[in-house]
Amino acid sequence: MTTQDLQPILQLRGLRTEFRIGGAWHAAVRDVSLNVRRNETLAIVGESGSGKSVTALSVMRLLPETGTRHGGGQILLEGRDLAALPEKEMAVLRGNDMAMIFQEPMTSLNPTMTVGDQIAEAIRQHRRISWREARALALQALEEVKIPAAAERFDAYPHQFSGGMRQRVMIAMALACKPKVLLADEPTTALDVTIQAQVLGLLADLKEARGMAVVFITHNLGVVAQIADRVAVMYAGQVVETADVREIFARPMHPYTEALLRAMPRVDQDTESLQPIPGAVPAITAMPAGCAYASRCPLRQPRCESTDPELAQVGATHGVRCLVRAESAKVAA
Amino acid sequence: MSSAAAVSVRPNPLWQALRKNRLSWVGVALLLLIVGVALLAPWIAPHDPLQQNIAYRLDPPSSDYWLGTDSYGRDVLSRLMYGARISLLVGFVSILIAMVVGSALGILAGYVGGFVDQLVMGLVDVLLSFPALLLGLMVAAMLGANLHNLIIAIALTEIAPFVRVARAPTISLKQRDFVEAGRALGFGPWRLMGVHILPNMISDVIVLGSMWMASAIRTEASLSFIGLGVPPPTATWGGMIREGFENILDAWWLVVFPCAAILATVLALNLLGDALRDAIDPKLRSERS
Numbered sequence: 001m002t003t004q005d006l007q008p009i010l011q012l013r014g015l016r017t018e019f020r021i022g023g024a025w026h027a028a029v030r031d032v033s034l035n036v037r038r039n040e041t042l043a044i045v046g047e048s049g050s051g052k053s054v055t056a057l058s059v060m061r062l063l064p065e066t067g068t069r070h071g072g073g074q075i076l077l078e079g080r081d082l083a084a085l086p087e088k089e090m091a092v093l094r095g096n097d098m099a100m101i102f103q104e105p106m107t108s109l110n111p112t113m114t115v116g117d118q119i120a121e122a123i124r125q126h127r128r129i130s131w132r133e134a135r136a137l138a139l140q141a142l143e144e145v146k147i148p149a150a151a152e153r154f155d156a157y158p159h160q161f162s163g164g165m166r167q168r169v170m171i172a173m174a175l176a177c178k179p180k181v182l183l184a185d186e187p188t189t190a191l192d193v194t195i196q197a198q199v200l201g202l203l204a205d206l207k208e209a210r211g212m213a214v215v216f217i218t219h220n221l222g223v224v225a226q227i228a229d230r231v232a233v234m235y236a237g238q239v240v241e242t243a244d245v246r247e248i249f250a251r252p253m254h255p256y257t258e259a260l261l262r263a264m265p266r267v268d269q270d271t272e273s274l275q276p277i278p279g280a281v282p283a284i285t286a287m288p289a290g291c292a293y294a295s296r297c298p299l300r301q302p303r304c305e306s307t308d309p310e311l312a313q314v315g316a317t318h319g320v321r322c323l324v325r326a327e328s329a330k331v332a333a
Numbered sequence: 334m335s336s337a338a339a340v341s342v343r344p345n346p347l348w349q350a351l352r353k354n355r356l357s358w359v360g361v362a363l364l365l366l367i368v369g370v371a372l373l374a375p376w377i378a379p380h381d382p383l384q385q386n387i388a389y390r391l392d393p394p395s396s397d398y399w400l401g402t403d404s405y406g407r408d409v410l411s412r413l414m415y416g417a418r419i420s421l422l423v424g425f426v427s428i429l430i431a432m433v434v435g436s437a438l439g440i441l442a443g444y445v446g447g448f449v450d451q452l453v454m455g456l457v458d459v460l461l462s463f464p465a466l467l468l469g470l471m472v473a474a475m476l477g478a479n480l481h482n483l484i485i486a487i488a489l490t491e492i493a494p495f496v497r498v499a500r501a502p503t504i505s506l507k508q509r510d511f512v513e514a515g516r517a518l519g520f521g522p523w524r525l526m527g528v529h530i531l532p533n534m535i536s537d538v539i540v541l542g543s544m545w546m547a548s549a550i551r552t553e554a555s556l557s558f559i560g561l562g563v564p565p566p567t568a569t570w571g572g573m574i575r576e577g578f579e580n581i582l583d584a585w586w587l588v589v590f591p592c593a594a595i596l597a598t599v600l601a602l603n604l605l606g607d608a609l610r611d612a613i614d615p616k617l618r619s620e621r622s
Contacts, residue, residue, distance in 0.1 A: 095517065
C-alpha cells in the first residue's frame, strides 16, 4: 500500500445537517466525522431514522433546498470542501467523481427509456462524446455488471427486468463514469437473499477492480459482515462507534452496538434468544442534553443524562461515544 | 431479437382500449372521413366553393347541388368540404399550441414550485374564470379577425386545463426515485423535466388534447358565427350557419348541414377522447409498471 492509498478520498469533518420542523432547525445529523480510503468499504449501520441516509444525501448535496440546511462541518472530496461548492460545480461532480445508488431498483429507472439509453445518457452528461460512442460505453458498463446477454437486453425497457437485474443496471449507470466514491443507500434491501448476495459480490468485485471508495449504508449486520472493511454505527444522528469490521463483531464497545448484535438472528443460536432493544430513538425535536442513547442504556449513570459524550479513541482505529465504556477502556489500557 | 418478443408481452394499451370500446370505432371512422374530406376537398368538391351563381340562389338539394345552394348561389356541399379544412386546422393547431405552452408551464410550475408555481397557477385561475367563448371573443376582437389571430385566441382559451394536467403529475414525478437518481447522476433541471418527467405524463396531455380539440372546434364555429372568425368569403362552418340564419325559414339546408358537420366532428373527437382516456386510466388498465 502506498501512502496515496492511505489518504482518505472522502472525509467528513464534524458534519451537521439540520431540518426545519415546526419553524425551528433541528439537527438530523450531528458531528459526523468519517474517512473513506481508496479501495475501502465503509459500512454505515443504524436503525431507521438514525441519520445514515441523510448523511449520504448531505454528501451528494441532494437534500431538498427548502426545509434542510447544512449546519456546519466539512465534506472533503480529495481535499475539496463540497459543502462550500456552488451548485453548478456540484452537478459536475455528481455521477462523475461520486455516484449514488438507491434502495428501490423497481422505481429508480425511468420507465419510458430503454436501459441502454439511460446509461448512455448518464455517460453523455459528463463526457463530450457522440451517442454512438456513449452507447458503446453503456454496453460495456452493462457487461461489467454481468447482465446476461447484455447486447440483446440493451434496448429493453426497465419493466422487462427483474429487481436484481434493475439494481445491476443502476450500478452500471452509477459506475459508468468511473466515480472515485460510490454511495450505496441500502442497495440490496429490496432484493431477496440470493440476489442480494450476488449484488454484494458484484459490488465488492467492482470496488476491487477500480479501487473505488464505497460508503455502504445498511441496517443489516449480515450484509456488513459480508462487504465492509470498516464500520460506523449511527444512532440518533451521531456516529456512536467506529471500528474495523472484525473488531466491531468481536469486541463491540458501545452498548448500542452490543444491543444491535444481540438483536441479530444467527444460524447457531435459537431465535428465541434474540433480544429487542427496549424504547425508541428520541425524536429529533426532543434530543436529550446528554447521551442520546441514555434512556435505553443498561449502563446508564447519572452523568450520562447531562454530559454529551465525545467520540473517544479506544484503539488504533476504534472509537466509541460512551462515557462509561471509554473510561473502562482507558483503565484496562 | 429477444427484446422484441419481450415487448409484445405488454400489449399497447391504446390498441386494447380501441379494440374493447366498439363505439370508439365510430369515432375513428367518422374522424377519418372528415379529415379525408378536408384534405381532398380541392379534388373531390363538386363545385368551386366561392363561385357565385345568381341563377341558382337558394336552390334546395338536387342532383346537381346535393346539399343545395346558399343566397349567393354557392354550392353548400363544396363549402362544407372547404369549411372542414378551416375547422380542423384551427382546432388542431390551436390545441397543439395550447398543449405545448400549457404543459411546459405546468411542468415548470410543478417542478420549480414556490413563487413560480403560485404565479402560473394564479394566471391559470384568471384564465379559467372567463368562459372560453368570452375570452376568445375578447382576444379575437382585440387582435382582429383573421386565421392567425383566431388560432391564437382559441389556443389561449385552452391553455389552462393543460397547465393543470401537466402540473399535478410533475409534482409526484419529481419525487420519484428515478428523478432523484438522475439528479445523483448530475442531470440538470431542464434535462430532468424534458427527458424524465415529460415522457412519463405525455399520454395524459395527449388524451386531454383529443378531448379539448372538440371544444376548440366549437369555439371556432361560435366565433365565426358571431363574425370574429376567418372573414368571408372563406367558407367556415360557423360562418355558413350565420349566413344561413338569415334565410332559415326558406332554406333549412343552409343551417342544418353545417350544424350536422360540427356535431359529427365534435362527436367523433369525443368518442375518440373517451377511448383514449380509458386507455390511460389505471383503474381500467390491467398493468402499468
